[in-house]
Amino acid sequence: MKAKFGQLKQRRRFWESVLQGPVADHVLAGRDELAIKTLETLIEDTADNALQQGEVYLVGAGPGDPDLLTFKALRLMQQADVVFYDRLVSKEVLALVRKEAEMIYVGKQRAWHSKRQDEINLLLLEHAQAGKRVLRLKGGDPFIFGRGGEEIATLAEQKIPFQVVPGITAASGVACYSGIPLTHRDYSQSCVFVTGQLKEGELDLNWQALVQPRQTVVVYMGLAGLDILSQQLQKHGMRADMPAALVQQGTTDNQKVWVSSIAELPELAKKQQPVAPTLLIIGEVVELHNKLAWF
Ligand code: SAH
Numbered sequence: 001m002k003a004k005f006g007q008l009k010q011r012r013r014f015w016e017s018v019l020q021g022p023v024a025d026h027v028l029a030g031r032d033e034l035a036i037k038t039l040e041t042l043i044e045d046t047a048d049n050a051l052q053q054g055e056v057y058l059v060g061a062g063p064g065d066p067d068l069l070t071f072k073a074l075r076l077m078q079q080a081d082v083v084f085y086d087r088l089v090s091k092e093v094l095a096l097v098r099k100e101a102e103m104i105y106v107g108k109q110r111a112w113h114s115k116r117q118d119e120i121n122l123l124l125l126e127h128a129q130a131g132k133r134v135l136r137l138k139g140g141d142p143f144i145f146g147r148g149g150e151e152i153a154t155l156a157e158q159k160i161p162f163q164v165v166p167g168i169t170a171a172s173g174v175a176c177y178s179g180i181p182l183t184h185r186d187y188s189q190s191c192v193f194v195t196g197q198l199k200e201g202e203l204d205l206n207w208q209a210l211v212q213p214r215q216t217v218v219v220y221m222g223l224a225g226l227d228i229l230s231q232q233l234q235k236h237g238m239r240a241d242m243p244a245a246l247v248q249q250g251t252t253d254n255q256k257v258w259v260s261s262i263a264e265l266p267e268l269a270k271k272q273q274p275v276a277p278t279l280l281i282i283g284e285v286v287e288l289h290n291k292l293a294w295f
Pocket of ligand 1: 063064088138139140141142143144145146168169170171174219220221222247248249250251252276277278279280
C-alpha cells in the first residue's frame, strides 16, 4: 500500500473506500476469497490522483438534537478534512465531526452581508481545489432558507464534485418537538414556510396568501419582524385571536414554547425576550400543543 500510495491521506481515503464498498460487502457476506480478489484489483486500478480530488459535502445538520442527523450526514461528517459551520449548528452535532478535521467558524448574524457569503463560497472552492474533503454544515436543511443553492453554484461552475444532504428543517423538527402538527385533517390542509427577515426594516411578503383559511404558516427568522407580522396579518384579514406559538431553541434541552394569539405576539415577545433561533408557527394547529406537548 505504501509503495502504491505515497501519502497518508491517499491511504486513508483508499481504506475508507474499501470499508464502504464491495470489498467490505463481500467480507460481511462471508465471501473472503472474492473480497481478496476485489481488493487486489482495487489496489491495482485505483489511480493515485483519484484519491486526491477534493469534494464538498453540503450537509443539513438538523435543528439541534444530534439524534436528528441522517446516517449520511454522520458518515460524511466522519470523513471530512475541513469543516465550515455557523452558529445554528449545535455543539452536540459538532462533537460528532471527525476529530482530526480542521474546524472553521463562518458565523452569520441576522444582518450579515453578501460579501460574507461570497467569502464562504470562495473558501469552499479553494479548500476543495486543494484536494480536501470539505464539509459545509448547515443548520436544518441546506435548501430551506439556508443559501445552500448559492454556496454550491460556484462549485458547479468550477466542476468541483459536491453532494447535498437534506436535513430536518426547523419547521419539521420544532413542530414535532412542541406537539404542533403542521397539518391536521380538522384544522389545516396546507403549510407555508416564509422568511420573516427584514429588508431595510420592511417585510415584503404575500400577505393575502398567508391569511388563507385552514393553513399553517411557519415563519423563519421572524423575531425582528414580529410587530409587522402581527399587524399585517390582522390587516389582511386574519382573526386577532388566531393561535401563534414561538418556539425557542427547538429540539434542544433549552427548548421553550410560548403560545398566544397573533394580536398578542408583540407583547409576549417583549415580556419573554426570546433569543435566536426562534421559530414562529401560526394557525389553529397551535392549539394542539396543549394536548400533544411531550418533550
Ligand atoms: N436552513 C435552516 C433555516 C435557517 S434560517 C433550516 O432548514 O432549519 C434560521 C432560522 O431557522 C432561525 O431564525 C429560526 O427561525 C429557525 N430555526 C433554526 N433552528 C431552530 C431551532 N432549533 N429552534 C427554533 N427555530 C430554529
